[in-house]
Amino acid sequence: MNFPKRKQKIIEQLSQSGEVDIKQLAAELNISEITARRDLNQLAADGLLYRTHGGATKVNPHERPHSFVNKSAQNATVKDAICRRAASQIHNGDVIFMDCGSTVFRLCQFIKNKKIKVITNSLPVVYELQDSAVSVNIIGGELDKERQAVHGTTAIEHIQKYRATKAFLGVDGISEAGLFANSEYEASITTAFAANSAFIYILCDASKISKETYLNFAGLDIINAIITDADPERLKGFKESGVVILKAGI
Amino acid sequence: MNFPKRKQKIIEQLSQSGEVDIKQLAAELNISEITARRDLNQLAADGLLYRTHGGATKVNPHERPHSFVNKSAQNATVKDAICRRAASQIHNGDVIFMDCGSTVFRLCQFIKNKKIKVITNSLPVVYELQDSAVSVNIIGGELDKERQAVHGTTAIEHIQKYRATKAFLGVDGISEAGLFANSEYEASITTAFAANSAFIYILCDASKISKETYLNFAGLDIINAIITDADPERLKGFKESGVVILKAGI
DNA sequence: TTGATAATGATTATTTTTGAACGAAAATAG
DNA sequence: CTATTTTCGTTCAAAAATAATCATTATCAA
Numbered sequence A, B: 001m002n003f004p005k006r007k008q009k010i011i012e013q014l015s016q017s018g019e020v021d022i023k024q025l026a027a028e029l030n031i032s033e034i035t036a037r038r039d040l041n042q043l044a045a046d047g048l049l050y051r052t053h054g055g056a057t058k059v060n061p062h063e064r065p066h067s068f069v070n071k072s073a074q075n076a077t078v079k080d081a082i083c084r085r086a087a088s089q090i091h092n093g094d095v096i097f098m099d100c101g102s103t104v105f106r107l108c109q110f111i112k113n114k115k116i117k118v119i120t121n122s123l124p125v126v127y128e129l130q131d132s133a134v135s136v137n138i139i140g141g142e143l144d145k146e147r148q149a150v151h152g153t154t155a156i157e158h159i160q161k162y163r164a165t166k167a168f169l170g171v172d173g174i175s176e177a178g179l180f181a182n183s184e185y186e187a188s189i190t191t192a193f194a195a196n197s198a199f200i201y202i203l204c205d206a207s208k209i210s211k212e213t214y215l216n217f218a219g220l221d222i223i224n225a226i227i228t229d230a231d232p233e234r235l236k237g238f239k240e241s242g243v244v245i246l247k248a249g250i
Numbered sequence C: 001t002t003g004a005t006a007a008t009g010a011t012t013a014t015t016t017t018t019g020a021a022c023g024a025a026a027a028t029a030g
Numbered sequence D: 001c002t003a004t005t006t007t008c009g010t011t012c013a014a015a016a017a018t019a020a021t022c023a024t025t026a027t028c029a030a
Helices: A003-017 A022-029 A033-045 A067-073 A076-087 A123-128 A153-161 A184-195 A232-241 B003-017 B022-029 B033-045 B067-073 B076-087 B123-128 B153-160 B184-195 B232-241
Strands: A019-021 A050-052 A055-057 A095-098 A117-120 A135-138 A141-144 A149-151 A164-169 A173-175 A178-181 A197-203 A215-218 A225-228 A244-247 B019-021 B050-052 B055-057 B095-098 B117-120 B135-138 B141-144 B149-151 B164-169 B173-175 B178-181 B197-203 B215-218 B225-228 B244-247
Touching (some): A003 A019, A003 A055, A022 A033, A033 A050, A033 A055, A050 B003, A076 A197, A117 A123, A123 B123, A141 A153, A149 A184, A153 A184, A184 A197, A232 A244, B003 B019, B003 B022, B003 B033, B003 B055, B019 B022, B022 B033, B033 B055, B076 B197, B076 B225, B141 B153, B153 B184, B164 B184, B178 B184, B184 B197, B225 B232
Parallel strands (some): A095 A117, A095 A164, A164 A197, A197 A225, A225 A244, B095 B117, B095 B164, B117 B135, B164 B197, B225 B244
Antiparallel strands (some): A019 A055, A050 A055, A135 B141, A141 A149, A141 B135, A173 A178, A178 A215, B019 B055, B050 B055, B141 B149, B178 B215
């Protein structure tokens, strides 16, 4: 039996019973445990299930099936690890900026009970923090329906009125040359956030490291730290810019 | 049984009975007390419950995300009739203000296909117009979670930057003495909308007519028209202020 | 056939999870 | 207020699961 066939069986059983077990899966599909594990890992990487110790469970049977949540399902485990690390940096009383990246979005679940203020241009973040202890400040301006976020000159002016203790931002790419974005809009928002925050964290998974794409809108000097799952070896060059590297344990 | 599975059980029991006990949990899930304790600690760290000595309690006794929807569903037919009339006043190219009232919210469904710009402080309106032809501009500022709307000085400043052709606003009461609101916040937002719009409509069902409540924040002179299902006889006195009465046919 | 590539399995080292023990802290009873 | 009981956190060890590495097998094209 090949992988696509097995994948189908796994998904099927998962949707029925809600969970699968490595041992039982190996026996049932007549494969070794290591292969069963590899299968589950691959499916988890595609966001089709949540990996657990010894097996897997369905993706969020409890959470609201809102269009917001879907986009961020890719690489959920890696992103969650990064966000858990990020959340440990946030303490009661903080005022934080959050931008509209899918990684940053997953930070919401870990800060719901903190007594902090969040200033954001991301609708999914607003929605997610609606029933939480967090005080939310929405950045005003034109709504970009594609990205479900606010942008434009009004948004920039709004940001400039506020000062945050910490900013948690995503990028499309980052290298020793600095930060990269796929659009001017994202770049200007990120720059504004960075200029008005005391400490700036970049959240990015390994795929963004050393990736140079479209617009190099700022140098590494405007940020203070990078939280990532990537091997610190790959980030050695970054340290010369005084950027702190925080490794997220998966 | 692994952690995600246990987590699910714990949350489930918590939402039912409101509290869990370490000993009972350990016996029920067939785990040691120390593991039960660790589970509760982790869930508490993620803000999913409150840790107590010997157990845990629910974190959010008030489930209120439906309150807005419920309120908006009351008198639905009447409100829809009012909104249908209001929608007939809106044409392509208009720039309109919409506030956070439950009546105004129902206007969304009638304008989804119009090529207009909507400027609003209401989150439900934003969500509702997400997949529509309408270009949305969100007013920035502090989020009032109770009313799911933005308010505060930043919001007022934001409104003052824009000019609308028409404004569609709700009130808590209206009489010959003018407009009434239940809070300063709503009053200041309504005033700001009115001051920056060329033509101001008030949407209100019969129950609001001649109702004087709490704060009389403005006279009838700041508005141009009232769209209502009420008998025009009851509104005779209003016409002396130059206000147009538009009767909504049920 | 032959070589290259991908999938699978086996082995080992590492990590995670779990439970037990014990002193410290908190709640309760007297 | 003190003593007792309960609960908590920490440390340590065992067991399970995992990741990493290497070997084997299967597949496919030249």
